[in-house]
Amino acid sequence: MKVSMSRQNIYLLVLSTLFLIFVLLFSFLVLIPKGKQYREQRNNLREKNRELQQYENFNSDTFKLLKKLQSDNRHIITAFKTDFNPQRFEKENKNFFSSLVISKKVYINKIEDEFSVYEVNTTSHISSPKSFYNFLDSINKSDWVIKVNFPINFKRDGDMIRSSFTMRVYKVAKDSNSSK
Numbered sequence: 548m549k550v551s552m553s554r555q556n557i558y559l560l561v562l563s564t565l566f567l568i569f570v571l572l573f574s575f576l577v578l579i580p581k582g583k584q585y586r587e588q589r590n591n592l593r594e595k596n597r598e599l600q601q602y603e604n605f606n607s608d609t610f611k612l613l614k615k616l617q618s619d620n621r622h623i624i625t626a627f628k629t630d631f632n633p634q635r636f637e638k639e640n641k642n643f644f645s646s647l648v649i650s651k652k653v654y655i656n657k658i659e660d661e662f663s664v665y666e667v668n669t670t671s672h673i674s675s676p677k678s679f680y681n682f683l684d685s686i687n688k689s690d691w692v693i694k695v696n697f698p699i700n701f702k703r704d705g706d707m708i709r710s711s712f713t714m715r716v717y718k719v720a721k722d723s724n725s726s727k
């Protein structure tokens with residue numbers, strides 16, 4: 548039995564066979580190894596995306612907490628930024644005392660860590676210790692961050708009580724939040 552094939556069919560068969568061999572070699576030598584590398588990189592990318600999502604969630608939660616704390620403590624943040632005015636302090640708190648004197652000679656401006664600190668020595672006359680405690684409550688609600696230092700000296704002077712104490716007024720330094 549004789550098979551007759553035309554020359555065109557033989558060329559086409561040879562060319563198809565070569566093309567098939569080329570495709571098989573290309574897929575086994577190039578595509579499959581690159582596919583394995585692609586899968587590894589895709590898995591690595593998924594892992595990095597998961598990590599990125601965790602960091603973004605952490606960042607979002609931290610930012611929400613920061614905004615909540617800023618809104619809850621707005622009064623304190625403002626108090627740290629307010630300059631201390633001794634005349635205004637005397638005017639606001641003179642109703643707690645018969646006389647209130649803030650001595651300016653002890654008025655010291657220091658920088659401790661990131662705060663400007665003013666030390667103020669005060670002498671006052673009060674009718675009862677209750678008015679002094681009301682004064683301390685008033686300080687907590689004032690526009691400044693004030694710390695009353697111990698000892699607080701009380702001395703009887705007739706019907707009145709003479710008190711003297713030192714207090715520190717804290718203010719955030721100008722460049723405390725800037726990057727260096």
